[in-house]
Each structure stands twice: as C-alpha cells, then as structure tokens.
Amino acid sequence: GEDVEQSLFLSVREGDSSVINCTYTDSSSTYLYWYKQEPGAGLQLLTYIFSNMDMKQDQRLTVLLNKKDKHLSLRIADTQTGDSAIYFCAESSNTGTASKLTFGTGTRLQVTL
Amino acid sequence: DTGVSQDPRHKITKRGQNVTFRCDPISEHNRLYWYRQTLGQGPEFLTYFQNEAQLEKSRLLSDRFSAERPKGSFSTLEIQRTEQGDSAMYLCASSQGGLAYEQYFGPGTRLTVT
Numbered sequence: 001g002e003d004v005e006q007s008l009f010l011s012v013r014e015g016d017s018s019v020i021n022c023t024y025t026d027s028s029s030t031y032l033y034w035y036k037q038e039p040g041a042g043l044q045l046l047t048y049i050f051s052n053m054d055m056k057q058d059q060r061l062t063v064l065l066n067k068k069d070k071h072l073s074l075r076i077a078d079t080q081t082g083d084s085a086i087y088f089c090a091e092s093s094n095t096g097t098a099s100k101l102t103f104g105t106g107t108r109l110q111v112t113l
Numbered sequence: 114d115t116g117v118s119q120d121p122r123h124k125i126t127k128r129g130q131n132v133t134f135r136c137d138p139i140s141e142h143n144r145l146y147w148y149r150q151t152l153g154q155g156p157e158f159l160t161y162f163q164n165e166a167q168l169e170k171s172r173l174l175s176d177r178f179s180a181e182r183p184k185g186s187f188s189t190l191e192i193q194r195t196e197q198g199d200s201a202m203y204l205c206a207s208s209q210g211g212l213a214y215e216q217y218f219g220p221g222t223r224l225t226v227t
Contacts, residue, residue, distance in 0.1 A: 004155070030214070031214045035218075040223075041220055041221075042117075042119075042204060042218040042219050042220040042221050043156070043204065043206075043218040044218070045215060045216065045217060045218075048214060048215070088155050088156075090155070092214060099144075099208070099214060099216075100146065100158040100161060100169065101146075101148075101156070101158065101216060102158070103155030103156050103157070104155050105153070105154055105155050106153075106154075106155055
C-alpha cells in the first residue's frame with residue numbers, strides 16, 4: 001500500500017531557509033502536496049506538484065521532486081515565525097475516481113528568534 | 114467564497130452515544146471527502162462523494178459510521194455507539210471536479226469520547 005514518511009521535527013532560525021523532506025512509496029503517485037496545519041486548525045494547501053515535474057516555485061516556497069528516489073522536499077526561504085506549524089506531505093494516485101490523499105505523519109517546524 | 118465549514122467545531126460525548134457532524138463544502142465543488150486525524154498523525158481517508166454518490170469507503174469506516182450527501186451539497190457523518198477510540202479530529206475537504214487534485218479542508222470537528 002501507499003506509505004509516506006517524514007521526519008518529525010525541524011528547528012530553524014528566523015531568516016534562514018527551512019528544508020522539509022518526505023519520501024513516498026507509491027510509484028503511481030500522480031500529484032504530491034504540501035499542507036500546513038497550525039494548532040487546532042484544519043489543513044491549508046500550500047502547493048502541489050505533478051509527478052512529471054521536478055521543480056515548482058511559488059514565492060518563498062520551492063518544491064523539488066526526485067521521482068526516481070521517490071523523494072519530495074519543501075524549501076521555505078527567509079523563514080518567519082508565522083511559518084511555525086506542522087507540515088504534511090501527501091500523495092494521490094487516481095485509483096478509481098477518488099483522488100484520495102495519503103498523508104505523512106507531519107514535520108513540526110519550529111522557528112526561533 | 115467562504116471556504117469549507119464544519120459544525121460543530123468541538124463535541125464531547127459519552128461512550129455509547131450517537132453523534133453527527135456536518136460539512137458544507139465550497140459552493141460548486143462536486144467532490145467531498147471525509148478524513149480522520151488522531152493526535153500526532155496525518156489525516157487518514159474515510160470516504161468520498163462525487164455529487165450525492167458515495168463512491169469509496171475506507172476499511173477504517175466500520176459499520177458504526179455512516180456518511181450521506183443527500184442533495185450533493187452538504188454532507189453528514191454519523192457515528193453510532195461511540196467508543197473511546199473514535200476520539201479524533203474529523204476533517205472534511207472538497208474539490209472541484211476538473212481540479213480534483215486541489216482539496217481544500219475545513220477547520221475540522223474535534224470529537225472527545227469520555
């Protein structure tokens with residue numbers, strides 16, 4: 001079955017870059033996503049990448065995809081205290097019609113002054 | 114566009130009671146998903162609707178769980194005879210048919226079973 005793995009915790013200083021990593025097992029993954037969750041809140045879609053791309057940039061966010069190694073990363077440039085949250089990697093493969101998402105366990109990003 | 118809304122935001126119930134949650138998707142989104150998130154974990158897929166049709170159910174969705182989307186707009190998730198293991202955040206997401214890969218989540222309903 002599908003499996004998505006992430007490291008549990010990352011601490012960075014304000015102004016530095018953050019890099020959050022993710023590995024997945026499903027070779028039929030169509031889209032790969034990054035979601036952000038703040039305490040007590042739902043999930044906010046940050047960005048996603050189609051599996052035939054290897055990079056996507058959106059303002060301070062850069063997503064890199066290594067499909068051969070099934071490795072996805074999210075780089076946040078100039079990290080701010082407001083970026084402190086849990087970041088979830090997710091993948092979807094269009095099995096049937098669902099496009100259901102399979103999530104990792106999340107990486108808690110702590111931004112220090 | 115007011116986003117996905119869920120009601121209630123918090124629910125405390127005693128073991129054995131029935132509970133029902135409601136989700137209102139973004140208007141014109143024809144796909145609706147339910148996920149469950151336990152503490153320290155990522156969300157897990159429960160079920161999915163396209164319009165009013167329930168097209169997929171996870172094996173996590175036991176016989177005590179039932180979901181409906183009668184008019185293809187809002188959806189309800191009912192849990193009968195709640196158990197302590199049902200304590201979790203229940204998240205609803207919606208997406209538009211042509212952009213099914215963009216799932217937008219609501220704030221969730223946190224269920225505590227005592």
